[in-house]
Amino acid sequence: MALKTEPAIAMKLQFTLRFHTTFGESLFICGNHAALGNDDPAQALLMEYLDSESWQINISIDGKEWAKDGIRYKYYLKSKEGEFIGEWGEDRMISGLPKQTNSVHLIDIWNHAGEYENAFFTAPFQNVLLKDNYPKTKPKVPKKYTHLFKVKAPLLQKNEVVCVMGNGEALGNWAEDKPFELCKEGDWWIGYADLSSDHFPMAYKYGIYHTKDKAFRGYESGDNRILHGDNLDPQRLTVIHDGFIHAVNNTWKGTGVAIPVFSLRSRNSFGVGEFADIKLLVDWAKETRLKLIQLLPVNDTIATNTWTDSYPYAAISAFALHPLYINLAAVAGKAGAAKLTPLKKKQQQLNELAEVDYEEVLRFKLATLRELYEDLGKDVLASEDYLEFYNANQHWLKPYAVFCHFRDKYKTSHFEEWKTHSVYNPKDIDKLLSSKSAAKKDIFFYCFVQYHLHLQLKEAADYAHKKGVVLKGDIAIGIYRYGCDAWVAPEMYNMEAQAGAPPDDFTPIGQNWEFPTYNWKRMQQDGFAWWKQRFEQMSNYFDAFRIDHILGFFRIWTIPANAVQGIMGHFVPCLPVHYVEFGENGIWLDEQRYCQPFINEEVLWETFQQLNNKVKESFVVPNDHGGFDLKPEFDTQRKVQAYFASKETSEENAALEKGLFDLISNVILFKQEGSRGTEFHFRISMEKTSSFRFLIPHVQDKLRELYINYFYRRQDDFWKKEAMQKLPHLKEATNMLICGEDLGMVPHSVPEVMNQLGILSLEIQRMPKDPMKEFFIPADAPYLSVITPSTHDMSTIRAWWEENHERTQHFYNQVLGQWGAAPYFCEPWINRAVILQHLYSPAMWSIFQLQDILGMSDTLRRENPQDERINNPAISKHYWRYRMHMSLEDLLKEKEFNAELRDYVLHAGRG
Template identity: 40%
Template sequence: MKIVFRLNYHTIPGQSLWLKYSTVLDEKGVRFDQVVPLQWLDDRQWEACVNVGGAGRFRLEYNYQLRQSGNGVVLDEWGPVRVAEVDLDARDAVVLMDEWCSAGTADYAYDTKAFLAARGAVREFSQPGVPANANHSFQLRMEAVPEGKVPCLLGSVSEMGNWGWHSAVTLDEVAEGVWQTHLYLPPDWRIEYKYGLFDQKLGCVVGVEHGENRSLDPRNHAPRQWVQVRDECYRRDHAGLYHAAGVSIPVFSLRSDEGMGIGEFADLKPLADWACGVGLKLIQILPVNDTTSSHDWTDSYPYSAISVFALHPIYLRIQDLDHSMSAAFKERVLSARESLNPHERVDHEAVMNVKMALTREVFEEHRAAIVAGAPFREFLSANEGWVVPYAVFCVKRDHYGTADFSRWEEWAVYDREKVEALTEPSHPEWHAVAYHIWLQQELDKQLSDAVAHLHSKGLALKGDLPIGIDRQSVDAWAEPHLFKMDAQAGAPPDAFAVKGQNWGFPTYDWEVMRRDGYAWWRSRFGQLSRYFDAYRIDHILGFFRIWQVPYDHVEGIMGFFDPALPIHIDEIRERGIAFDYNRYCRPYIRWDAIAERFGDASEYVKNNFLHEAGHGYFQLRENVLTQRRIDDYFQEHPHEPFVRQGLLDCAAEVLFFEVAGSHGTLFHPRMSMQATHSYRDLDPDTRWRVEELYNDYFFRRQEEFWQGQGLAKLPAMRRASDMLLCGEDLGMVPACVPGVLKELGILSLEIQRMPKTHEVEFYHPQHAPYMSVVSPSTHDMSTLRGWWEEDAAATARFAWQMFGISQPEKELSGDVAAKIIWQHLQSPAMWAIFPLQDLLAMDEELRHPVPEAERINVPAVIPYYWRYRMHLSTAQLATADGFNKRLRHMIVSVNR
């Protein structure tokens, strides 16, 4: 028998397609695996032929693979393995006509957890019979088919109705979102066809898919042949696709009468009731992992978790614990609530101290029953791999008074056997360990209960995955080989943080992670999918390349992209640049710059921190030679912050960074070098040549390389769970990123005041792609109202460009805020998600009286106190009838 594989896929030079197939013989169970190249036929089709001998039936399993020379991309198509049942006795040839299966379609997005409520209950499907004369089968992937309609085939032959809208061939749903029919077609004819929607009541086609006709070329390979056509996705207008709106708010920002000075997991339930009432379909929150490191307000930073698996104890509702306590205990709980709840902002330290004291009291009171109980034992058994190291980490953190495990004496290096020994009931520290395990059990119960309530209301919960881990975390302690502990992750300079950002997290050793198939990441996504239906991947650009700051430095501006293709010394010289290592790679400090930077303190700085190097140059002294040493010095001398910043700027006066271990042959340009005195003092010709090298490095040479990096890592993340993935792709976005996200079905993020092109100042939500999330702002920005008052000139340009308002008011009015919300609701994007503060901006009586008080984070300030609380309780929000009716009307009007 001849088996013909024909694949529709438009390739570009350097790409090739491969067939991976296995034949499984029913009688013997023998499996035969092969990988063979497909042959290029034309700009859209590739083909391979395989001959199979024998008799009887066998099962053929296969899929396709894309390979790209140059950057080593090897990408398997999306979805489960393809299957063809072959009868060697009944057929002489099987022709498999396929389209490349891409995750980047609406139909595969609809197949994620975020749309479970929209899909309804699990159904059973029957398999229709095959007509005796049939020689073709057609299979179409199509989710979210409009009620009362079914997909159909209409085409250029009588068997497809000759394009007649009353004689189209309807398809049967044989699996969730999979539609199929069998029919006879002349094998030697070229046939054109399309899919349409057939209204079963009207008995005719009521719509046809967009785009060019699909086609079947002559397929006459043998007298007894079977042709199987598998088409990917009905080509729909965006207007006919699913659109929904959501709200974003950190859990810690929720306010309720039942809380204890902070939002808790239980507060998600009344928030869901409100969201459902106004027509929203999703609630988005910030990370909720445990960040307890220092036991002070700096632990409020939600992106610095001590465990990527453990939930934060601060979100536990004490009075919902199912353990009876004394009247005196209940009085203490009530007293704590009455004391902390009136606070305008979160007092992180006070809340944690109270909750830890109260939960320890509950645990000690019921310790024996808890650790012997089935819920505790079942939770421990199911989560032992992460919860035991986490619990021991917490015990040792508190014992040594620091999360810096390098100071834990004999516990500084993780020892699995020693850690597991603490779980023995006879061990003296077992009860201390059990306390933290029990907290996680209760947190899991309360969050799961809240999630179930959201789902009962038809809402999805969207979480947030931080790009980094804390260097003083259980993950770094237990699995240090996965991370580069001598590096710090951050972000390059931008308009919001001109010095860049240094988050302090170690970066990932992707090569080590690749060897076990990214097992750590897959486990992480698996745990998150226990609670979340969708996920925002923080700084998804880090999967292409991370901004890495050497540990010797403090400011993000001293970093470079990793991985990246560095510049060889020969290339620098070939560009006509007379490269001088000392001039280009060491701090460039001259007296005019010192005077400009330090003013009246110049002589003091020169005498205490610099020494002359000759020819008008100065060098930093040994004790302040690097930014880290400067920072350490001023930790001990905090009375000179002005001098500290000036010296940090001096250390940053370099144009290139040498690649470690390259012996002066490989270099990375320093980003924003144009702002340095060193760059300014180059002669005009050299400055032009360095600028050309700079632009080539950052905007041209890395693109194909970074595409390969993204396609090497992100498919594993996409396959690790059935959550809908959304990428936070803001900042300096490589040109390759949109294509990779589209192929993998990862939604992009589109922010109106942060366009991804320099051609416009403000992004119009109407231009967003369907596979995206639009939002007026994020937690890292000022709210709409805050932004409106930051720069009057920018506000005036925005008001004129977007709404034709020539003289905007100084304060954002409720009506203009509503216009901005309405713009986003009308966007073609799948999701429009709004910070709650921006929604409330529409109501001038309901919103917070002070715009600045609504800001969640200022990225340029590190560390920052994350303590924003709603000024309204969830109960007050639910009874704000005028606002709620207005918002619901807006959402319903655009069919979101």
């Protein structure tokens, strides 16, 4: 509501919040006025406790100080533990007041971020999926009203409106044939009522009315709502924020397809999927009633100009898009079309390849882009549309373009090795861009490319929205160590650390991503500005996003710089074990025994077999304890790695290197740096080490107790507080729907925090979060979740079926409910049964890799399922090059299969 007039005198505001609290909890209010703390939660006002169900506060605001757009406010809860938690949303406004009003009573209900309904007020639903259901009419405001009813109802169908009925004259005395209809304004359904002639307390209820059929559809569920009498002062307005209409709020379900952009195949692409190809995928999604397309990160990863840059999670910029995905014809237009004619043969050769030839595609695209820049760049850079793009994005675009210039000039992205500009200085950047040097022209080439990438991805996103399809992006948990972000602001990251993941069933030595970890304390100082900019830029193209490894916001697996394998890490932050605890638990703390690699004759033989003597000669020396120590030049994994990097590649050297890595990791404890030997961290998978095996049983039992406490008990509340210092701020910064990839060693507090914030979880059938279960059952999925049979880091349904026949047999009998021996291969009906289980899941979203969808067809599926895997985390330098084996144009022609898939989606209530 726009404000009609500013209040002429002091406005009295009474806030009553209906919210159940327990002893030790308190409620606060904060808003965009000095009397409400100037939007600073630290200055929020403590409310007065009325009873366990309601709190209240009264304030007065001078009419001359009334904000032009009205007063905005929100509530905060201070928990028993001291956490300060804000309610969800920024839509509590006091505005549009009648002229005679001098006091307002606001009766509110706390808006819990985890309520299902809040998900429907995020971008994908408001802007695409539900937008056609809402009426376009503007509310009519009567001259006189004493009460304002406000309620939210996101899941109405077309031509349905909210109505309110009650036992008063103004509310129609429950007359269903002439209900009091509410009007849609923003997210709220609003009703202006004059209750000055009615009696209190008043019972009322919201209902649904179909305006086209003139039919009352029914009341909301639950007991009647009760409105108690106010002093019916003609100058007093009562506003009732009733939260959400009481209706079944978990009925909406959608289906999506997941595929990296580089994996798309069309007749017009250039050996790799392009942003333009997304439109064809949208057409297929529309045909099959899929509502979402999920992509991997699309950021620029060009660090070495080799295939190792194919790893999409090692972006040299968290903002820049990858030139790999550009469509050359769209850049050239009619004016530059002749430049592309000589490339037709090469384009055909690259398009016919089964997989992406990353280096060849990139080489031709970049060379052609430079030619087009020479011909078209001047006009493009002078255009009004480009200048608007440049001005809106220069905070990242300028340093990125300069970074790329020096990366190419010095043939490395390792900026510390550059002869000039190795340390970022914004003044030097501005000088470069304002000069008339050849460097300036080269720098703006990268801006030219980014502008065209922006246009092409934005065009694809707009096309998807017109077709009723939303795009889901992916936010990597880390940044590339030698990328633009680290160059510009190294203080934002712990450059000496390496991020990764602890061991799991797929990678027993853990994962080392080699990314620096985030310096969260530094990021918090400016209110997470970098993250907010990142989300803002991402929202130009995406409606939802997946947070890669959301567990990293609770704690990140951190590996020291001298280690290669993830198994050498520990969680940070983390409460260490103090040396006193060992004594208290009956353990004599022998640092040499627990913190140094345990090596004896038996360990050497187990590890190296026939190479045992060579190891004794070259890599270890005897010690005073009857065992061996590593020589100083081989006492870290990085030293070992460097040594063998200088040697010829052979099976023997590979075995020696791996064995030495295993020796170095054969420890029980890591010392906490800076603790002077007073604090320690357990090496994960301690019980699998031979160091542990050679301890006496009594010591093993005592260490095991401390180990369990360290990993599974003492950290939980600590990690919860860490997450709550970050995630609420990040969620408030965007209206995109957020999905968390919460796989791995999941702390107990993770589901609680994600539910509290309304972040969707990820559920995978073959990776149950309950350690007591072999498989997760799709029918047990929580509503606020994404369920999928496989991800890009896993084998497809068909390939998984062949990996472990004992496990496949269990799945066949226990999950599919089939008798007898399981088929050796995953036949189409089995693949289809798995897909259908997921479609009929109660999860909000069921999302499938395209390979798994095609696996239902014996004619469309790829011949060899092993060729369908996108990534294998067990391979540290994996080549990301999977492509569809058929074109999108051909897939669109498969009418019978598309109709079959459409029927499955519709019958499951997901269409």
